[in-house]
Amino acid sequence: MTPPRAALAVAVILALTACVGPSRTDSDYESKASNTVGAAISAVQTARVAVAAESKGNAPATYLSVILGESEETLSGVQGQFDSVQPPSAAADRLRTKVDDLLTQADDVLSQLRIAVRRGQLAQLPKIAAPLVKLSRQMDQLETATS
Amino acid sequence: MRASDIMGKPVRCRDGEAGRVIDMRVDTDTPPGAEVAELRLAGLVVSPRRWGSTVGYDRQDDRGPWLIWWIVHRLHRSDRYVGWDLVRSWADGMVQVDAAVGELPGVPALPPRAT
Amino acid sequence: MKIYRPVLDVDLHLLDRQVVDRDGAMVCKVDDLEFQPNADGEPVVTAILAGPAALGPRVGGALGRWMVSVQERLRPSDQDGPARIAVALVTEVGSDIRLSARAVELRTHQTEAWVDQHVISKLPGADHEG
């Protein structure tokens, strides 16, 4: 019964190799963009829901700092992965700038949130998080456009 | 001699291979004169197939799950029993039997466990 | 010796069964069996063989050979081949195989004793009932 062992090896490889590989065609690049934006949306929304819960006095600071820190990591992680992909055409270049622009803005907001929480300035959070509403809407549009 | 010297070894009859040894049957009675029982080698269970023998369904009466029992039985329906008295040698990883494949009887069913 | 059956099939009823000592402590598995001719020259089970040196050949392949060679390397120089448990010590052949001896008296206990002596006994609370 070698399968389980072979499979285990495979899994390790899968786990180590990043899921975003090279891309040859525009459509391929687009689907990668769409995946990236999808992951980014998840991170942004996580932050929004967490902050909303806090503003109802529902979430302790320790928990917030963990979940916001993780969202930030996720976001910068997927952005880094996406940027490492070689855009195949001029159209792809434009898409790349669009995605990067959105992700950078969102990443910036998440960082501010994380900093504020760890400084204990919980009252500020809703104000800092405000731009996320617009950003996540734009991301949604971009995702639907690319998928 | 170890069990592993016989188990799994090919069985060569006068007219060719009868399969491999999938089990060794021992008598457990106390021989006249002796005061303790001895596990005396009585014969070999020989099969062209190995799969399913350790499951034990091939020599047992009807036992569930019926489907598995049925499959194992079909796999092992051509199993043969070789009385130890017929074994000429078990040298160099091969059991030589003093009989033709056709003469070998089927495997006697295992008597159930007494409690 | 309680056996409950007029005949046994070695692979079904003996090989790979758990061997248990007179107090119910686990001793080893029946890794192999030793046959020797009796007065009438018929092969009779004379001992249970245990340990890598007995299991290795049955596992076969590179792994099996490795097991045997490891045992060869680690065994005390005065011992050869696998550990033997004389069939005379067997009191019952059931869903496990019971001995009249105690586990610690048998050669099969060597590795256990070594690990206990060099690792486990050094840790605090090793005598504490789990």
Next chain:
Amino acid sequence: MKKLLGVTLGILTAIGGFVDIGDLVANALVGARFGMALAWVVLVGVIGIMVYGEMSARIAAVSHRPTFDLIRERLGPRFALVNLLASFLVNMLTLTAEIGGVALALELATSVNYLLWVPLVAFLVWFVMWRVKFGTMENIFGLGGLTLIAFAVALWKLGPDWGQLLHQVTHPTVPQGEGHPTYFYYAIALFGAAMTPYEVFFLSSGGVEEKWTKKNLTLARANSAIGFPLGGLLSLAIMGCAAVVLLPAGIEVDSLSQVALPGVVALGKLGLACLIIGMFCATFGAALETGLSSGYTIGQYFGWQWGKYVKPRQAARFHLVLLASVLAGAMLVLTTADPIKVTEYSLVFSAVALPLTYFPVLIIANDPDYMGDKTNSRFTNVLGLVYFGILSVVSIAAIPLMFVTKAGL
């Protein structure tokens, strides 16, 4: 009265013990991606673990022989060794995931990075296996895991459209944007979470540890017959919470903090406290069970003295394996491999290894040599055989699906 207490205690521990890092992650992840469209898998899985859990418990109670002991008798030393290697690796992967889970739970409570908790967690896991009595161990963490009921409370407090949720359960559809391969890949992960092999190793060895006899059979049956379904409901509650809060928000679960998020939204600080305690106990309990299982499987293959019912010095090799496994698990977590990813893989490989564990159980449960008059009823055999079919299909499909879906991407 005392007996009644025993039953309740057993059931409660069964509920708490049912959920581990695998169930936490898989159910939340699936709920956030597919809503309740995979709830049926939990049902199938729970029935499966009930059927085979009952068999292995009965085998342990009647023949006093745990599962792996018999795997070698029925598969022979060679195949059983391959089985041992596979089972041990999968179990190691699960142990790693559980240790990571405990550390993550502590991070949620303290916001101290989980990696810093790993050494302490590893030590505690080892210490409990080394020192704490089997029964005590079972009860403490089983009962602690019960606080996960907060998920059920949270779902109720969120006041979802129950009719619509139920409709998703009864009329499962693959949501758009998700392919069928992904759907079935996660179905397999969920199934693996419900039927993880270590549960059987642990259940049967535990029966021997606690010196079960035929008398305990009714008790054992009651525990699994009531405890496992309730544990399944708990899993569904986790899935439901994710389906109600995370799915609409477009959140994909990739951390334990997100698993807890719906609880926080619905129940606030108190809810979070319960969830963290629950997650801690559930994963810690499972870390113990997988840790012990690694010792059980190896010890039972080679016929060593194993178990916590004797002094560690009398089961030296067994305790050496426990020590080594926990160390190895901790090391693996410290490689900073994402515990959530490790969990997902551990689930898929559990699914692959399922038949290796469950086939021998089915055979032995029918063998009068071991079971006397307590062999499987025809009903159990039909169920057992049907499930063996399912297990085999799942096992074969798991790896190809992992490739096709790039592990659920």
